[in-house]
Amino acid sequence: xxxxxxxxxxxxxxxxxxxxxxxxxxxxxxxxxAALCDIRPERLERFGKLYNTRQLFTDEEEFFxxxxxxxLVIATQDRDHVRMCLxxxxxxxTVLLEKPVTPxxxxxxxxxxxxxxxxxxxxxxxxxRYAPAFVRAKxxxxxxxxxxxxxxxxLEQVAYWHQAHSFVRGxxxxxxETSPMLLAKCCHDLDLLQYYxxxxxxxxxxTGGLTFFHRGNHPADAAERCAxxxxxxxxxxxxERLYIERWKAQGMPKDxxxxxxxxxxxxxxxxxxxxxxxxxxxxxxxxxxNDVVDHQTVSVSFANGVKAxxxxxxxxxxCGRRYTFHGTLGELQxxxxxxxxxxxxFGGKQERWRISDLVAAARSQGHGGGDTGxxxxxxxxxCGKEREETMLERSAESHFIAxxxxxSRRAGIAVDMANER
Numbered sequence: 384x385x386x387x388x389x390x391x392x393x394x395x396x397x398x399x400x401x402x403x404x405x406x407x408x409x410x411x412x413x414x415x416x417a418a419l420c421d422i423r424p425e426r427l428e429r430f431g432k433l434y435n436t437r438q439l440f441t442d443e444e445e446f447f448x449x450x451x452x453x454x455l456v457i458a459t460q461d462r463d464h465v466r467m468c469l470x471x472x473x474x475x476x477t478v479l480l481e482k483p484v485t486p487x488x489x490x491x492x493x494x495x496x497x498x499x500x501x502x503x504x505x506x507x508x509x510x511x512r513y514a515p516a517f518v519r520a521k522x523x524x525x526x527x528x529x530x531x532x533x534x535x536x537x538l539e540q541v542a543y544w545h546q547a548h549s550f551v552r553g554x555x556x557x558x559x560e561t562s563p564m565l566l567a568k569c570c571h572d573l574d575l576l577q578y579y580x581x582x583x584x585x586x587x588x589x590t591g592g593l594t595f596f597h598r599g600n601h602p603a604d605a606a607e608r609c610a611x612x613x614x615x616x617x618x619x620x621x622x623e624r625l626y627i628e629r630w631k632a633q634g635m636p637k638d639x640x641x642x643x644x645x646x647x648x649x650x651x652x653x654x655x656x657x658x659x660x661x662x663x664x665x666x667x668x669x670x671x672x673n674d675v676v677d678h679q680t681v682s683v684s685f686a687n688g689v690k691a692x693x694x695x696x697x698x699x700x701x702c703g704r705r706y707t708f709h710g711t712l713g714e715l716q717x718x719x720x721x722x723x724x725x726x727x728x729f730g731g732k733q734e735r736w737r738i739s740d741l742v743a744a745a746r747s748q749g750h751g752g753g754d755t756g757x758x759x760x761x762x763x764x765x766c767g768k769e770r771e772e773t774m775l776e777r778s779a780e781s782h783f784i785a786x787x788x789x790x791s792r793r794a795g796i797a798v799d800m801a802n803e804r
Contacts, residue, residue, distance in 0.1 A: 399458030513756025530712030591679025
């Protein structure tokens with residue numbers, strides 16, 4: 384018989400309750416959701432009923448007054464993470480911590496030191512480490528099928544609509560409130576690069592900027608809100624097109640991302656339109672308070688000689704990662720937009736896998752199956768079977784690379800990692 388653990392969630396948004404809460408609730412033999420904390424009463428009411436949770440808190444101080452469960456999910460805003468995780472470790476929680484850990488290097492070092500002193504454990508939500516296709520790619524590299532790995536070419540296709548939703552109008556639009564774009568969107572990628580390279584970073588160089596989503600590109604005859612704009616039905620970034628037309632084209636889901644972010648589920652045309660007409664997601668993309676970049680490149684040299692190039696761009700039609708691994712004896716491609724994992728040994732027979740088949744075989748959900756895998760790893764950690772993949776100590780390297788990349792981008796210099804950790 385499996386052991387059941389109680390878990391609390393602070394931050395009942397898209398990741399905290401829509402994803403992890405749902406996955407916990409689907410495994411009642413393993414998890415019981417004991418307490419929820421969020422500053423939005425309507426969220427607490429909805430998820431309290433959905434998950435049959437009676438301990439509901441809107442006040443962080445009251446929530447942390449005592450330990451509420453065996454485990455704690457921290458899925459709040461980026462700059463809240465370290466403060467809350469330090470308190471969680473003091474109370475003896477085992478923590479599932481949403482990424483990025485923090486945009487502040489000093490805070491990350493403080494948390495690493497506290498975790499080393501504490502009996503508590505922290506698992507970071509670098510979910511792609513557990514996604515079946517990305518795991519298969521790692522195994523293929525370790526098998527020697529493409530010889531020695533020389534270069535990784537990675538493309539993070541954010542997609543025009545996702546950039547507008549999350550990084551222009553949404554929660555991760557402003558560095559002072561959250562994190563630089565590289566941490567908010569690409570700390571998965573930086574984590575994967577060092578995971579695949581099998582080495583710590585040696586040198587980092589980065590370029591990029593905010594090219595398009597600013598007032599300088601606002602048409603003179605356009606309004607500052609979509610609902611009042613003459614381009615409501617023609618602008619690619621119109622809230623009407625992104626939240627009503629796309630929602631209808633996707634079958635009008637009652638509880639689907641990103642629609643459940645702008646309006647509390649169950650979603651209807653009326654609730655979505657009212658949300659964008661009256662809320663932040665209806666602002667013109669050229670009239671927001673965003674300052675994160677809309678494109679960036681990062682070049683990383685690893686201590687073992689492997690090189691990597693990461694490109695992040697908002698200007699793509701679809702979301703999805705595309706990785707090419709160049710080895711001395713072959714090439715490996717992982718392309719989410721083509722649903723393809725392709726092994727091409729030089730002069731040999733190619734092997735192909737559909738990413739969707741790998742996910743289905745693993746019975747996984749979310750982020751290419753990575754969300755399910757992360758929850759499974761968290762359960763193992765609670766059972767005392769710690770995995771190394773995304774424990775705080777291992778996940779920290781991706782953040783140190785990101786800090787170095789941002790320093791490089793702003794200063795126009797290559798950064799030696801020797802003094803960055």
